[in-house]
Amino acid sequence: MPNYDAIILGAGAAGLMCAAVAGQRARRVLLVDHADEPGKKIIISGGGRCNFTNVNTAADRYISANPHFAKSALGRYTAADFIALVESYGIAWHEKTLGQLFCDGSAKQIVAMLLDECAKGRVDWSLGRAVTGVAHDGDDFRVSIDGRDVTAPALVIATGGPSIPRMGATGFAYDLARQFGLKVVEPRPALVPLTLGGDETLFRSLSGVAADVVASCGKTAFREAALFTHRGLSGPSILQVSSYWRHGQPVGIDFLPDRDAGWLQDAKRTTPRATLRKTLAGALPDRLAEILAERLGMTGELSALTDKKLAEAERRLSHWNFTPNGSEGYAKAEVTAGGISTADLSSQTMEAKRTKNLYAIGEAVDVTGWLGGYNFQWAWASGWAAGQVL
Ligand code: FAD
Numbered sequence: 001m002p003n004y005d006a007i008i009l010g011a012g013a014a015g016l017m018c019a020a021v022a023g024q025r026a027r028r029v030l031l032v033d034h035a036d037e038p039g040k041k042i043i044i045s046g047g048g049r050c051n052f053t054n055v056n057t058a059a060d061r062y063i064s065a066n067p068h069f070a071k072s073a074l075g076r077y078t079a080a081d082f083i084a085l086v087e088s089y090g091i092a093w094h095e096k097t098l099g100q101l102f103c104d105g106s107a108k109q110i111v112a113m114l115l116d117e118c119a120k121g122r123v124d125w126s127l128g129r130a131v132t133g134v135a136h137d138g139d140d141f142r143v144s145i146d147g148r149d150v151t152a153p154a155l156v157i158a159t160g161g162p163s164i165p166r167m168g169a170t171g172f173a174y175d176l177a178r179q180f181g182l183k184v185v186e187p188r189p190a191l192v193p194l195t196l197g198g199d200e201t202l203f204r205s206l207s208g209v210a211a212d213v214v215a216s217c218g219k220t221a222f223r224e225a226a227l228f229t230h231r232g233l234s235g236p237s238i239l240q241v242s243s244y245w246r247h248g249q250p251v252g253i254d255f256l257p258d259r260d261a262g263w264l265q266d267a268k269r270t271t272p273r274a275t276l277r278k279t280l281a282g283a284l285p286d287r288l289a290e291i292l293a294e295r296l297g298m299t300g301e302l303s304a305l306t307d308k309k310l311a312e313a314e315r316r317l318s319h320w321n322f323t324p325n326g327s328e329g330y331a332k333a334e335v336t337a338g339g340i341s342t343a344d345l346s347s348q349t350m351e352a353k354r355t356k357n358l359y360a361i362g363e364a365v366d367v368t369g370w371l372g373g374y375n376f377q378w379a380w381a382s383g384w385a386a387g388q389v390l
Pocket of ligand 1 (some may be wrong): 045
């Protein structure tokens with residue numbers, strides 16, 4: 001007789017939701033985490049206020065080898081469903097920008113809510129002890145936790161990705177996936193600052209300077225702030241494009257997205273004695289304006305520059321190409337892109353197609369959301385989908 005109906009490995013956002021839903025369906029659930037407390041990433045998320053969902057959630061805001069995979073789960077457990085849960089606990093929230101919802105108070109309220117939901121489902125816990133092995137004898141999964149074995153006919157992989165290892169993040173989900181014959185799409189750091197080297201090192205001297213830009217990588221573009229750092233580029237627009245970026249690709253920046261073509265020539269006519277630097281400083285931080293004018297090699301007055309040169313400057317300022325030499329890696333990546341291949345999972349239930357009663361949910365799966373609450377919504381939705389069928 002197995003000890004439980006389901007064992008869920010990983011008490012993060014996805015595992016907590018899945019355990020609560022299955023538990024409340026009267027399933028006997030054990031939720032296992034090697035960390036000594038659940039939901040650690042939730043607690044630090046959104047600067048401590050947890051950007052818990054996004055009202056604009058749609059599958060096209062997720063990166064995956066199969067762009068349609070997330071549709072089913074996201075369609076069945078929506079942002080509105082999570083908001084209703086949050087409101088039923090009296091947790092006050094507000095919308096910031098771009099549909100991002102945050103707690104007014106603390107991210108701890110979200111964890112407390114999920115723990116309460118788990119308690120309603122009589123979920124059992126194993127925290128602070130390492131999982132030393134997982135086996136499958138055909139009927140039951142056997143999980144060894146520090147030498148003690150527990151069994152259940154169903155197993156859920158919810159151990160996330162390796163982003164921020166100092167918080168206990170590991171690639172354990174991929175080890176388990178491979179053990180059970182599930183393919184893994186090569187994981188890579190995403191929502192991560194990019195680093196600059198070579199002759200772009202100069203831009204590092206702008207550390208702390210931010211500007212509202214359009215950053216792009218290939219055909220994907222985001223209008224949000226970019227921030228120069230002592231290692232390269234960060235800020236929301238850069239984090240967003242980093243999820244699409246591959247080594248060797250340029251990242252384009254439009255520093256003046258609101259200016260119409262010919263604006264520098266207009267400026268030359270109205271303020272001929274102004275320098276390019278001074279003109280740019282009307283729209284950009286002064287130090288950034290200085291470096292851009294320097295890099296363009298245009299230090300004199302506008303009146304001394306031909307219209308052709310000014311048109312060329314405009315073109316470069318709206319298509320400034322940086323070629324990052326890397327990213328800050330898993331140590332700084334908010335999420336991991338790639339992961340357990342969606343080709344091997346049911347999009348309805350998150351069950352492995354070839355191993356009955358094995359499930360994978362949350363960030364462990366090859367579904368990665370944009371910055372702005374999308375990753376939690378995926379964790380809730382995929383956890384809910386599996387929790388319905390365990
Ligand atoms: P996780 O939350 O990572 O949970 C995985 C769990 O598995 C962890 O508790 C871990 O301890 C456990 N685990 C790992 N390995 C093992 C093992 N070998 N044995 C046992 N247990 C193990 N997303 C948003 O939508 N909004 C935000 O505001 C936001 N802010 C973020 C801020 C930061 C700093 C970071 C790092 C991420 C943020 N994210 C945000 C992303 C979001 O936190 C993740 O996408 C989400 O937590 C994924 O949920 P998960 O349950 O799949 O994985």
